[in-house]
Structures are given as structure tokens and as C-alpha cells.
Amino acid sequence: MRIFITGMVPTNTNNRGDDAVFMYLINQLRKKYKNCKIIAALRHPDDDYDKFFKIKSISNLEYKDKKNSIGKFFYGFNFKDKRDRLYRIVDKIKKANLVIIGGSPFEGISEENIFFGQGTYAKLIATICIILKKKYIIYAIKQYEFSNLKLKKIAKFVIENADKVLVRERYSLNIFKKNNIRTDHCKIIGDPVLNLNYSEKFLKNKSTKITKKFQINKFQKNDNLVIVCYRNIYWDKKNLEKKINKITKILDYLVKKHNLKILFVPLQNYKISKNDYSMDDSFIMNKIRKKMIFKKSTIVFDHAINLYETLYLCSISKVIISNRRHMPAFGSLFKKKLIGLIEKGNEENIIPFFKFLKQEKNLIYFEKINYDRLIHIFSKFFDNKQNYKSKKIITKNILNYI
Secondary structure, rough: OEEEEEEOOOOOOOHHHHHHHHHHHHHHHHOOOOOOOEEEEEEOOOOOHHHHHEEEEEEOOOOOOHHHOOOOOOOOOOOOOOOOHHHHHHHHHHHEEEEEEEOOOOOOOOOOOOOOOOOHHHHHHHHHHHHHHOOOEEEEOOOOOOOOOOHHHHHHHHHHOOEEEOOOOHHHHHHHHHOOOOOOOOEOOOOOOHHOOOOHHHHHOOOOHHHHHHHHHHHHHHOEEEEOOOOHHHOOOOHHHHHHHHHHHHHHHHHHHHHOOEOOOOOEOOOEOOEEEEEEEHHHHHHHHHHOOOOEEEEEEOOOHHHHHHHHHHHOOOOOOOOHHHHHHHHHHHHEEEEEEOOOOOHHHHHHHHHHHHOOOHEEOOOOHHHHHHHHHHHHHOOOOOOOOOOOOOOHHHOOOO
């Protein structure tokens, strides 16, 4: 059995959320198709990535950094480009028994143009599949309101021609219906991350390197161990410093009042270009830590942290605070308290997911609420009298659909 996977999942852009979505997929594929050969087309093929997931990665048609992609089509479509990558991808699709386009290419984050953009890339793969008479599946898609008519048309083409479309939440399905996109072949599976199943013992054994390096045992003695994962909403660059000052003030207050120990755990560490750290969570969280009064009560984890280590840190913590999607998802696997921070630019990513978890009461409009109100809300989560635990949500098994 030969399986070809491309799209936004997997990415190999050092994103543990994408890694978790991909890990669940390949685990399920191996359950159904024993000894299957999985080929993944990535922006950054890597031997360590291949060893971690036990796959074979090849180069996709993206450029390795933003600088080299400006003003160009996908690699292989520019005059005088070598065509080897393109022909290799066509060959892998031709030989594949199953083709999967992973993730959410129609969110509208990238510019779409002739052979440029995430949605357009998905359209290219879908077109190759149609020409070669190969069925393809779209896996783990979440959809936002379409930012423009061009993206909507691209999405309609790719989604309607797919054999099956596995959607994370009803919110996304409703957007397809609202825009007259075919949905009879769509199935709501929930976020695949919520079906990962690793014991704390297994994760601890996989995490000895970081527990020793960061001396986690000293922090574990504290009952109020908290994970903070704060990302820069990089497509909305306004007010970042103001937000950093706000969260710094809140964390200092909580450390002082509730004797917290804070683990700043990045979900993604990726440099878009040489001096662009906007997709590097560690860079942003180091800026927060630098401004804090109680720095000694915090740890910022570096780029070496992997999926298993991230899950282990969630398993030993009490509360997860994040403006990202998958850190609360990891916390829910271990029935932790969850706090979702809503900002302009992440609403459609966070709100539908917390509603799926039935945890919408734990959403905080971080930009709209004043400091005193935020302190009041946060304090409730660290009141020892409050015996709150999130419920573990089991999503649909994708083996029924692949």
C-alpha cells in the first residue's frame, strides 16, 4: 500500500500541533494498512523528521523561505526551473493507492495567485489527481469565513472534487453550506489530536532529556504548575507590545498571589526568514519573561522540544493558558483546566474548538476586557476550592473514512 500525503499537514515547520494531527493520521493508516509506505511532500524534508514519524519525506513545490519565493510561481513552474521536484511528485501520485491533502489550505492567510499560495497549491495537487484518475481525501480541515471570492472558488473546486472531506468542527461544515459548496461527502471527525492516547509513563520516558536540562523536578514540587503558550498573531501585527505588557502584568500577579510556577511552552518554533521570528513562540515568550518581575518562577523551553515532550509537560501541569488551538487540546487529553485567550485574528480558530469541547465558558476576550476583570477571571481558575476538570472528548475514528 503506497500513500502520498501533502498540504498544510504535515508541514515540518516545527509545529507540534501539526505534528500531533499528522501523528494520529499515520497511526490510523498503519492500523488499517499493515506495512504501508507513507510518502510526505514537505517544505523542509528532514531525516530526523522521517525517523520520528517513520515515513519518507520529499520536497514539495514550495521555496524553503519567504525571501526566495517572492515574485515566483511554485518551484518547477518558473522559466528555467528544473522540473525534477514536480515530476517526482507526479510520479508519487501516479503510484499511490491513496492521496491525502492534509490540513486547512483555505484559511486565507497566504496570498493566492497563479501557482502561488496555500489554496492554490491544494488546487494543483487536486488537478494532478483528477488528470491521473486518482481519488484524493482532504484530512482534518478547519474553515474560516472566506476572505475573498478567488479563495472561495479555489476551495469549491478542491472540496467538491474530493472523494471524502474530513472536517474538524460543524462550524467549518456550515461555512461550506453557506457558500453553496458540496457537503454530502463531508464528515465531522473533531480535531484528530483529541484521539491521541499516550500514558504519562510513556511520555515521561520520552522526556528525560528536557526534564534533566530544565530541572523540571524542582518545579513539579509546586502544585500550581501552569503552562502558558502565547503566540504572535503574525497576520495582525498591531498592538503586540501592548498585549505583551498586559499578559506580563497578569502573570506577575498570579505568580505572586497563587505561588505559580510557569512553563512557557512553545507550540511552534519557525523562522519565516533570517530576521522574522513572528512564527517562533519562544521568541515572543522570552520577551514576556524578560519583562516579568518573577522571572525565577518561569521556564521558557527552547527549539529542541518535540511532540512527546510537549504532551508530557501538559500531563504534569494544572492549567493550560493559550491563544493557540492545540495547547488546550493537549491539556484536554489529560483533563486539565483550560483557558483560551481570544484576540482579533484567532476567533475562528479558538471559539469553535472550545465549543466542541463544551468549554466556551473558559474563553476570555483578552483584548476587550480590562486588567482588573482579567485578574478576577484568572483567579477563579487558581482557587483551590474550585474542583473543575475538563472532560476528555473522544472524536470519531477516521478508520471509517479512509
